[in-house]
Ligand SMILES: [Zn+2]
């Protein structure tokens with residue numbers, strides 16, 4: 145347009161110049177924009193508000209923040225358009241702190257601002273976690289009735305969710321008349337990040353009933369909530385949605401999908417998702433390696449690691465956690481030692497406490513108790529409770545009372561209220577027949593007022609998550625569930641089940657102990673699964689603690705007697721029960 149005007153020998157006015165600059169901004173034509181500026185200088189238009197604002201906007205949009213800033217400083221009377229142009233420039237560049245600082249400067253000089261300004265600033269507050277300023281903006285917007293503006297309301301929901309103020313975010317969200325995908329995603333990812341995964345899925349269910357389609361951010365958050373809860377059906381819905389809409393599997397989304405399947409114990413599906421990704425990065429490889437490892441497929445995890453190196457993908461420290469987990473869960477001692485050394489020597493990655501924890505676990509499982517003890521003493525960083533607990537649990541399995549006692553002594557000051565430590569040592573005493581000591585340690589635990597963490601199992605049926613606690617009677621079908629448990633116990637007794645009450649309370653007699661272990665949360669969840677799923681269907685549950693010895697041997701027999709595959713994810717790993725056996729080879 146400008147060229148045409150010049151060619152026709154018509155002198156362009158301020159508006160023509162400003163409009164031309166705006167067009168340059170839209171198509172990111174920085175060079176043309178610069179020559180228009182030179183032209184404006186020649187014509188003496190540089191004092192014009194419209195021309196100046198459009199130039200600031202053009203430079204800011206094209207990423208030349210310095211040039212925008214020079215012009216911005218030259219403007220004497222800065223109107224709201226001028227300020228917004230500059231803020232938008234920082235915003236576009238991801239300079240969140242600059243956005244916030246600029247707004248603070250605006251408040252000092254009492255500069256004018258509007259809803260557009262507040263949308264950018266509120267979003268920036270969320271990004272850098274400035275909840276104080278975010279809160280002020282929220283209160284102001286509320287007072288002025290600005291929250292009726294959808295963009296601003298969305299930005300405030302997002303800001304509150306990112307700052308962890310989920311209940312505030314929810315109140316605003318619930319009051320919105322129309323919500324776009326950004327608002328829904330903000331709530332979902334807020335809940336997921338705050339580890340409130342059930343609420344994340346509940347709100348996602350509400351979203352599915354609307355016309356709004358999920359985007360990448362929504363799906364990644366939903367998948368990670370599903371991974372935490374073991375919500376296979378909901379996660380599969382997301383996967384089928386991606387396929388139905390032929391959405392591209394970006395690295396982030398694909399990695400979330402791999403991680404989700406692996407964490408639900410569906411390792412074949414994780415592999416398929418991995419293979420269908422057009423591009424993978426080291427996080428993708430790491431997710432699958434860790435998934436293989438915790439599903440007891442150590443050798444395959446290590447093969448994957450060597451394919452990763454062949455594909456020239458650099459491993460990270462997290463990759464090595466996966467590799468060491470693979471070695472420890474599959475008892476590959478020599479490989480473990482080799483990878484642990486190679487991590488520093490070949491990749492310059494210094495082991496963190498988690499890596500040491502994996503090594504202690506690996507050597508401990510192999511029964512090399514003295515070596516582990518020595519290894520912990522020689523660690524260059526101070527061992528934490530997790531490291532000592534790994535040694536203690538090795539002592540329980542390998543019946544080493546002396547070092548077990550030492551380990552508990554070390555843990556107690558680090559983690560005084562963890563009931564699991566006392567139970568492990570008590571079980572160690574019991575394993576060598578020192579019943580008095582076993583009882584003593586339980587008594588000590590009671591005297592110190594340390595309560596057992598209640599066992600909790602989650603099971604998903606038809607897309608709904610059900611939660612069971614030990615001795616739970618909250619479920620409306622509680623009576624039927626307990627009847628099913630009794631039937632299960634009778635049936636497996638005929639197949640050779642002998643209750644193991646080592647983990648039961650000690651202050652009751654043997655028959656009560658047997659009843660109490662039969663009401664562990666996973667047994668209730670399995671009974672419910674048997675009642676509610678079609679014959680032959682796989683039962684999947686996740687448990688907050690380690691599976692106890694009794695539940696482990698009972699579940700093996702249930703898988704055989706009822707001809708069901710049962711997949712249990714406990715705090716550390718997966719157990720795939722099938723035909724009376726478990727994938728962990730009774731080593732967990
Ligand atoms: Zn149990």
Ligand SMILES: [Zn+2]
Pocket residue numbers: 696718719720726727728729730731732
């Ligand atoms: Zn197992």
